[in-house]
Amino acid sequence: MTKLTRNLISSIVFFLISLLLVSCSATNATSRIRSRHRPCKRLVFYFHDILYNGHNARNATSAIVGAPAWGNTTILAGQNHHFGNVVVFDDPITLDHNLHSTPVGRAQGFYLYDNKEIFTSWLGFSFVFNSTQHKGSINFAGADPLMNKTRDISVIGGTGDFFMSRGVATLMTDAFEGEVYFRLRVDVKLYECWS
Amino acid sequence: MTKLTRNLISSIVFFLISLLLVSCSATNATSRIRSRHRPCKRLVFYFHDILYNGHNARNATSAIVGAPAWGNTTILAGQNHHFGNVVVFDDPITLDHNLHSTPVGRAQGFYLYDNKEIFTSWLGFSFVFNSTQHKGSINFAGADPLMNKTRDISVIGGTGDFFMSRGVATLMTDAFEGEVYFRLRVDVKLYECWS
Amino acid sequence: MTKLTRNLISSIVFFLISLLLVSCSATNATSRIRSRHRPCKRLVFYFHDILYNGHNARNATSAIVGAPAWGNTTILAGQNHHFGNVVVFDDPITLDHNLHSTPVGRAQGFYLYDNKEIFTSWLGFSFVFNSTQHKGSINFAGADPLMNKTRDISVIGGTGDFFMSRGVATLMTDAFEGEVYFRLRVDVKLYECWS
Numbered sequence: 001m002t003k004l005t006r007n008l009i010s011s012i013v014f015f016l017i018s019l020l021l022v023s024c025s026a027t028n029a030t031s032r033i034r035s036r037h038r039p040c041k042r043l044v045f046y047f048h049d050i051l052y053n054g055h056n057a058r059n060a061t062s063a064i065v066g067a068p069a070w071g072n073t074t075i076l077a078g079q080n081h082h083f084g085n086v087v088v089f090d091d092p093i094t095l096d097h098n099l100h101s102t103p104v105g106r107a108q109g110f111y112l113y114d115n116k117e118i119f120t121s122w123l124g125f126s127f128v129f130n131s132t133q134h135k136g137s138i139n140f141a142g143a144d145p146l147m148n149k150t151r152d153i154s155v156i157g158g159t160g161d162f163f164m165s166r167g168v169a170t171l172m173t174d175a176f177e178g179e180v181y182f183r184l185r186v187d188v189k190l191y192e193c194w195s
Numbered sequence: 196m197t198k199l200t201r202n203l204i205s206s207i208v209f210f211l212i213s214l215l216l217v218s219c220s221a222t223n224a225t226s227r228i229r230s231r232h233r234p235c236k237r238l239v240f241y242f243h244d245i246l247y248n249g250h251n252a253r254n255a256t257s258a259i260v261g262a263p264a265w266g267n268t269t270i271l272a273g274q275n276h277h278f279g280n281v282v283v284f285d286d287p288i289t290l291d292h293n294l295h296s297t298p299v300g301r302a303q304g305f306y307l308y309d310n311k312e313i314f315t316s317w318l319g320f321s322f323v324f325n326s327t328q329h330k331g332s333i334n335f336a337g338a339d340p341l342m343n344k345t346r347d348i349s350v351i352g353g354t355g356d357f358f359m360s361r362g363v364a365t366l367m368t369d370a371f372e373g374e375v376y377f378r379l380r381v382d383v384k385l386y387e388c389w390s
Numbered sequence: 391m392t393k394l395t396r397n398l399i400s401s402i403v404f405f406l407i408s409l410l411l412v413s414c415s416a417t418n419a420t421s422r423i424r425s426r427h428r429p430c431k432r433l434v435f436y437f438h439d440i441l442y443n444g445h446n447a448r449n450a451t452s453a454i455v456g457a458p459a460w461g462n463t464t465i466l467a468g469q470n471h472h473f474g475n476v477v478v479f480d481d482p483i484t485l486d487h488n489l490h491s492t493p494v495g496r497a498q499g500f501y502l503y504d505n506k507e508i509f510t511s512w513l514g515f516s517f518v519f520n521s522t523q524h525k526g527s528i529n530f531a532g533a534d535p536l537m538n539k540t541r542d543i544s545v546i547g548g549t550g551d552f553f554m555s556r557g558v559a560t561l562m563t564d565a566f567e568g569e570v571y572f573r574l575r576v577d578v579k580l581y582e583c584w585s
Contacts, residue, residue: 036553036584054264063263065279065307066455066476069444069464074264084455084478086261086500088279090310108309108338109317110281112455114498115480122499124319124514126338139337139349141546142529143498143516154529154547156336157349159363163231164386168549191554191584194231194386249459258458260474260502269459281456283474285505303504303533304512305476319514321533334532334544351531352544354558358426359581389426389581 039167040193045127045186046174047091047107048099051076053180062089066112076179081120082113093127097174097183105129111144120145123153127188129161136160138188140169155190166192234362235388240322240381241369242286242302243294246271248375257284261307271374276315277308288322292369292378300324306339315340318348322383324356331355333383335364350385361387429557430583435517435576436564437481437497438489441466443570452479456502466569471510472503483517487564487573495519501534510535513543517578519551526550528578530559545580556582 052060054074064073066086071077076085088110092103109125120143127138137160142153150172158165167190176182247255249269259268261281266272271280283305287298304320315338322333332355337348345367353360362385371377442450444464454463456476461467466475478500482493499515510533517528527550532543540562548555557580566572 052263057265063279065261065263065281066478067463068442068453068455068478069462070447072264073262083480084453086281086455086476086478088261088263088281088307088309090278090315106310108315110307110309112478112500114478114500115496120480120498122514122516124317124336126317128338128340137338137347139351141336141351141514141531142549143518143527145518152527152549154549156351156529156531156546157361157363159337159347159349163363164361166547166554168547168553247458252460258474260456260458260476267459268457281476283456283458283476283502283504285473285510301505303510305502305504319512319531321512323533323535332533332542334546336531336546351546352556352558354532354542354544358558359556 036191039189039191041165041167041188041190043188045093045095045104045188046097046183047093047186048181048183049089049091050181051087051179056180061091062087065110076113080116081118083116084113086110086112089125093129099183104131104133109140118145119147127186134161136162138162138165144171146171146173155188158190162190164192164194165190231386234384234386236360236362236383236385238383240288240290240299240383241292241378242288242381243376243378244284244286245376246282246374251375256286257282260305271308275311276313278311279308281305281307284320288324294378299326299328304335313340314342322381329356331357333357333360339366341366341368350383353385357385359387359389360385426581429579429581431555431557431578431580433578435483435485435494435578436487436573437483437576438571438573439479439481440571441477441569446570451481452477455500466503470506471508473506474503476500476502479515483519489573494521494523499530508535509537517576524551526552528552528555534561536561536563545578548580552580554582554584555580 050059050061052063064085065088067073068084076082091107093105093107094101106128107125111121111123114122123144124141139157140153141156145151150170152168152170155167155169170187172185174183174185245254245256247258259280260283262268263279271277286302288300288302289296301323306316306318309315309317318339319336334352335348336351340346345365347363347365350362350364365382367380369378369380440449440451442453454475455478457463458474466472481497483495483497484491496518497515501511501513504512513534514531529547530543531546535541540560542558542560545557545559560577562575564573564575
C-alpha cells in the first residue's frame, strides 16, 4: 500500500466519523440531554400558603372551596385528616425562606386532602413566572404524602422558558404554623429540556 | 493507488453513510420529528362555555361546583375576581366561531379561578373526539392568565389518534358575554407525535 | 489492490460501524425503548371505590366534595347524570378482583362527572406504591367516558420506580353496585421508561 493510499484512508475515516456523529445528533434535533442522574435544569424555589380561616381575608392566599358532607368551607374538616377538603391557591414564590422576600412568581392551582388515616394530598398547579429572570410556566401534578420529609411529584409540562419540560419536583415542608401557614421548598429537576 | 482501489473506497464511504444514517434514525424508533420551531401536528378548534346561572339550565354546558366560604354555587363570587370558584364543563368543540356549528367533539373537565387581584384560572381538561375525522383524546393542564390576549398551557398526553402526544396549546378568548358565555380559540401545537 | 489494503479497509469498515452505532445510542442516553406496539412496561391493577352516602362512614373510601347548585355533597345529583359532582378518593389497589385482598398501593386523587346526557367523568389521580414490589407513584389524567367497555387515559408522569414514565392506561369497569361501589381494572402500558 502506498503512503498516499494510507493518508487517503485516514482522511476518509476522520471525515466519516465527523459526518455521522453530526447526523446522529441532528436526528435527535433540539439539544436534549437525557440522564436520570443529571437533570438538564435544576431550580429551587419556596412557596408560601396562607389558608383563609374566616379571620384573615386580607392576607390569605388560599381558600377551601370543596368539603365533604361532614365539613364546611371555612375550617378544614376536623375529623378524617381533612379528607375531602379542596383548596384553591395563589401563593407567592420566593427564592429564599422569607415570606416577605420579593416574589419571583406565583404558584397557582389546587390541592386536596385525600386520606382518612394520615395527611396526604394531591396537587395540580403551575409555577407562573413573568420576570426578567424567567418567563413562562411549569406545570405539576402528583400525590403528596405530606408527612414524609421529602416527596416527589411530576413536572408534566411547561411553556415559555420551560417549553415542553418534563421532570420531577421534590417537595419538602420547610415550615408550618398550625393550619394557617405552610412553606414548601420545591426542588425542580428537569430531565427533558428543549432549548 | 489503482483506479479499482479508489472506486472500492468510494463505494464503502457511500455504503457506510447510508447504513449509519439508517441506524441512527432506527434507534429513535417511532417516527418522531422534534423541533421547537415546527410542530409535528397542528390543529385549531373553538370551544363554547355557557355557565349555569340559575336561569339557563337547558342551555348551560358548565356549572359552578366549588366556592369559597364567601361565595356560592349559583353565581360566581362577586369579590376577589371569582377566587375559589370551581367550574365543571362539557363544552361543544367547533371548527369555526359559530356556537351552532356541528360539534366535532367535546371539551370536558374543569377550571378554577385562582387569583384575588386579576382574573386567572387553572385548567384540567380533555378534548374528546369520536368522529370520522378524529378518534381519541387530547389532555391539557395549565395556568390561564385569561386577561392576556394569548396564553399557553401544556398538552400533557393523548390517546387514540393523539396517542402519547405532547405539546403546547395557545388559548385566546375569542368572545365573551358577561359571565355567562365565552368562546376560546385553542391552537393545539404538538411537538411529540407517535405515528 | 494488495491483500493488505483489502484487510485494512475491512477492519476500518467494521470499526466505523461499531463506533458509530455506539455513538448513536449514546446520544439517546438512558435506555429508552420506544414502540407504539410494545410497551416497555405493563402492569394490571384493580382499584375499589366505596362512595360515602351518609350511612357508610367507616367503609367509605371516597366522598363527594363538590356539587352544582341543584345538588349536595351527600348524594350524587339525581338529575343530569351527576353532572358537576366532584369526588375525592383514596382507594385500595389490589392485584385481583377481590376487595379484601391485601392492597399493594393506594389510588389517590379525584374524579368529577362532566356530562349532562350520559355518564362521563374526568380523572386526576396517582397510584402510590410503597411495598417491596414497587416504590414510587404513577400519575394519571384524562377523560373517562365510563359507559364504554374500555377507555384510555394518559399516564402523565411518575416517580421512584416509575421515574419519568409516560403511557396510556386502559380502564374497564369490572364491577359496580348501585352508586356506592365500583371496581376499575387498570391496564397500565408505559411507552416511555427510564431505567
